[in-house]
Amino acid sequence: xxxxxxxxxxxxxxxxxxxxxxxxxxxxxxxxxxxxxxxxxxxxxxxxxxxxxxxxxxxxxxxxxxxxxxxxxxxxxxxxxxxxxxxxxxxxxxxxxxxxxxxxxxxxxxxxxxxxxxxxxxxxxxxxxxxxxxxxxxxxxxxxxxxxxxxxxxxxxxxxxxxxxxxxxxxxxxxxxxxxxxxxxxxxxxxxxxxxxxxxxxxxxxxxxxxxxxxxxxxxxxxxxxxxxxxxxxxxxxxxxxxxxxxxxxxxxxxxxxxxxxxxxxxxxxxxxxxxxxxxxxxxxxxxxxxxxxxxxxxxxxxxx
Amino acid sequence: xxxxxxxxxxxxxxxxxxxxxxxxxxxxxxxxxxxxxxxxxxxxxxxxxxxxxxxxxxxxxxxxxxxxxxxxxxxxxxxxxxxxxxxxxxxxxxxxxxxxxxxxxxxxxxxxxxxxxxxxxxxxxxxxxxxxxxxxxxxxxxxxxxxxxxxxxxxxxxxxxxxxxxxxxxxxxxxxxxxxxxxxxxxxxxxxxxxxxxxxxxxxxxxxxxxxxxxxxxxxxxxxxxxxxxxxxxxxxxxxxxxxxxxxxxxxxxxxxxxxxxxxxxxxxxxxxxxxxxxxxxxxxxxxxxxxxxxxxxxxxxxxxxxxxxxxxxxxxxxxxxxxxxxxxxxxxxxxxxxxxxxxxxxxxxxxxxxxxxxxxxxxxxxxxxxxxxxxxxxxxxxxxxxxxxxxxxxxxx
Numbered sequence: 001x002x003x004x005x006x007x008x009x010x011x012x013x014x015x016x017x018x019x020x021x022x023x024x025x026x027x028x029x030x031x032x033x034x035x036x037x038x039x040x041x042x043x044x045x046x047x048x049x050x051x052x053x054x055x056x057x058x059x060x061x062x063x064x065x066x067x068x069x070x071x072x073x074x075x076x077x078x079x080x081x082x083x084x085x086x087x088x089x090x091x092x093x094x095x096x097x098x099x100x101x102x103x104x105x106x107x108x109x110x111x112x113x114x115x116x117x118x119x120x121x122x123x124x125x126x127x128x129x130x131x132x133x134x135x136x137x138x139x140x141x142x143x144x145x146x147x148x149x150x151x152x153x154x155x156x157x158x159x160x161x162x163x164x165x166x167x168x169x170x171x172x173x174x175x176x177x178x179x180x181x182x183x184x185x186x187x188x189x190x191x192x193x194x195x196x197x198x199x200x201x202x203x204x205x206x207x208x209x210x211x212x213x214x215x216x217x218x219x220x221x222x223x224x225x226x227x228x229x230x231x232x233x234x235x236x237x238x239x240x241x242x243x244x245x246x247x248x249x250x251x252x253x254x255x256x257x258x259x260x261x262x263x264x265x266x267x268x269x270x271x272x273x274x275x276x277x278x279x280x281x282x283x284x285x286x287x288x289x290x291x292x293x294x295x296x297x298x299x300x301x302x303x304x305x
Numbered sequence: 306x307x308x309x310x311x312x313x314x315x316x317x318x319x320x321x322x323x324x325x326x327x328x329x330x331x332x333x334x335x336x337x338x339x340x341x342x343x344x345x346x347x348x349x350x351x352x353x354x355x356x357x358x359x360x361x362x363x364x365x366x367x368x369x370x371x372x373x374x375x376x377x378x379x380x381x382x383x384x385x386x387x388x389x390x391x392x393x394x395x396x397x398x399x400x401x402x403x404x405x406x407x408x409x410x411x412x413x414x415x416x417x418x419x420x421x422x423x424x425x426x427x428x429x430x431x432x433x434x435x436x437x438x439x440x441x442x443x444x445x446x447x448x449x450x451x452x453x454x455x456x457x458x459x460x461x462x463x464x465x466x467x468x469x470x471x472x473x474x475x476x477x478x479x480x481x482x483x484x485x486x487x488x489x490x491x492x493x494x495x496x497x498x499x500x501x502x503x504x505x506x507x508x509x510x511x512x513x514x515x516x517x518x519x520x521x522x523x524x525x526x527x528x529x530x531x532x533x534x535x536x537x538x539x540x541x542x543x544x545x546x547x548x549x550x551x552x553x554x555x556x557x558x559x560x561x562x563x564x565x566x567x568x569x570x571x572x573x574x575x576x577x578x579x580x581x582x583x584x585x586x587x588x589x590x591x592x593x594x595x596x597x598x599x600x601x602x603x604x605x606x607x608x609x610x611x612x613x614x615x616x617x618x619x620x621x622x623x624x625x626x627x628x629x630x631x632x633x634x635x636x637x638x639x640x641x642x643x644x645x646x647x648x649x650x651x652x653x654x655x656x657x658x659x660x661x662x663x664x665x666x667x668x669x670x671x672x673x674x675x676x677x678x679x680x681x682x683x684x685x686x687x688x689x690x691x692x693x694x695x696x697x698x699x700x701x702x703x
Binding site for chain 1: 321325326327328381383384385390391
């Protein structure tokens with residue numbers, strides 16, 4: 001049939017949609033099945049349904065290369081699967097770089113890069129990292145250190161939201177990460193900013209109350225449940241449609257869009273990621289395991305619609 | 306000659322509820338509150354519920370009597386406005402001009418677009434399909450030479466209908482339709498029409514225009530024009546974001562001030578509840594007063610940004626009393642608020658008393674969201690004939 005579609009025609013764009021991490025015990029049984037054989041592997045199962053994952057464990061520890069090699073093996077069945085690796089906190093939060101750390105981190109990155117499994121490097125700075133000369137110099141230094149990888153930089157301080165900062169990102173071919181988070185205080189509303197031919201979008205959920213609570217208990221020792229409560233949020237169909245339309249409005253400006261769902265508690269991130277695959281990639285049918293359909297009956301729509 | 310499309314989302318609230326919960330498909334669904342808790346009205350009902358005689362604006366208790374096995378839900382208003390915005394975004398990709406008339410209605414001006422889109426009927430069906438495929442929302446479209454005829458067109462073939470009223474055929478198209486098909490003819494006017502033997506739109510056009518002007522004033526002339534298929538051809542194109550929240554009520558001519566006070570108080574409650582639902586504060590209050598001879602006047606006043614029933618009501622009542630100078634019965638009163646700002650996070654900006662009231666009102670909003678608007682009502686105490694104060698605790702219905 002003749003198509004009247006004007007705006008979105010000829011847009012060839014690669015979507016990488018996944019979650020922040022795959023190893024969550026509370027994804028059983030909403031994503032990983034309850035009955036698991038001895039051979040059952042979570043990453044292998046995950047990679048069957050998604051084409052990317054963000055690795056957050058690399059932020060806390062310099063992993064053994066054996067672990068990273070293990071990942072590569074586990075996703076060997078899935079041709080297009082990639083890992084986005086989060087840079088260690090020594091670089092972003094403590095801002096102490098020594099040759100040893102660089103070497104250790106690069107070693108693991110190269111394992112993935114050589115196997116063509118590396119998506120990019122996520123460099124996430126804390127709120128206490130405002131836009132100024134020394135900050136841009138520091139980012140430039142990191143960019144030079146990791147020059148052969150795609151760099152996605154997440155800055156959270158609102159001072160970064162200005163034209164000079166965006167120009168800095170553009171000049172250095174850095175991707176400015178877009179984040180969606182609860183709208184509290186001076187939080188920046190979800191609006192993709194494009195600084196090169198890639199977009200990297202992270203969704204933290206919109207759980208306002210738990211987010212406020214977590215600010216008050218900052219620095220206290222907390223259980224996994226307490227820590228992750230602020231990410232407990234299932235985006236509603238209307239919110240997802242809003243997100244879809246915003247992302248599609250930038251798709252003529254970029255070649256790749258990476259979407260990472262970090263609202264991980266109990267599998268909400270997985271359910272929303274399936275919904276976004278349906279909306280963004282315009283797939284008539286999304287392949288999903290029975291477990292998620294049982295936990296989130298509204299996903300059944302994605303099978304028929 | 307203009308080409309106006311009117312797109313109306315079929316049973317919009319119900320369609321969205323079915324996206325949120327697919328198990329509601331094919332079942333009689335009623336949005337508008339829980340019959341156990343409230344005396345609210347039906348905001349929307351599914352076509353399966355309409356079979357039982359249900360329709361919007363029907364008291365929820367009546368609906369429950371007719372359809373006790375229906376599924377009654379209070380509604381997810383934030384979600385409705387998200388979907389509504391999404392529809393508008395899609396329409397704006399195709400239409401040179403879009404006017405959003407309400408949360409589920411859009412006018413589009415496609416004048417001169419035939420060369421771009423070919424057959425308008427086929428194009429309308431494409432638009433309908435696009436909204437269905439992208440958002441799972443069914444809609445009906447009316448195409449006509451002005452807004453009124455396009456709207457009547459979209460109404461007459463629901464759901465999933467497309468009606469194209471060919472230019473020049475407007476009067477013939479309308480003649481056999483019941484008078485209530487004309488937008489703006491409500492229950493009270495309808496009763497009045499029936500008492501005069503006017504049942505079909507064709508009955509209006511048989512009468513002289515002077516008669517309508519004498520009986521219904523400016524409103525009557527407007528109705529008369531609509532019956533001939535005339536109407537506004539131009540869309541209001543400023544960026545629609547909800548500009549005001551208002552409620553009005555028509556009566557069979559009223560003279561009691563006490564009655565008006567109570568009605569205005571109720572309408573204020575509804576307006577302020579919606580304000581709080583949106584997390585907005587309003588800094589302008591306006592009222593509308595229509596006398597039984599259809600003379601209508603409006604008044605407005607700036608106030609300190611608020612979402613509090615008390616402040617809004619006091620301003621509105623004062624304006625209404627100053628405006629109500631004639632010794633003529635009242636036919637309609639309305640209240641609205643506008644000039645919105647977002648509810649600020651920093652509560653320190655407010656006095657302690659205000660903070661306390663604010664917290665109380667937030668709690669009221671929450672309870673109403675859960676149990677329906679009528680679950681918790683404000684009371685009013687009469688101090689003297691000119692002033693009123695609201696009191697706590699509220700009348701709590703269980």
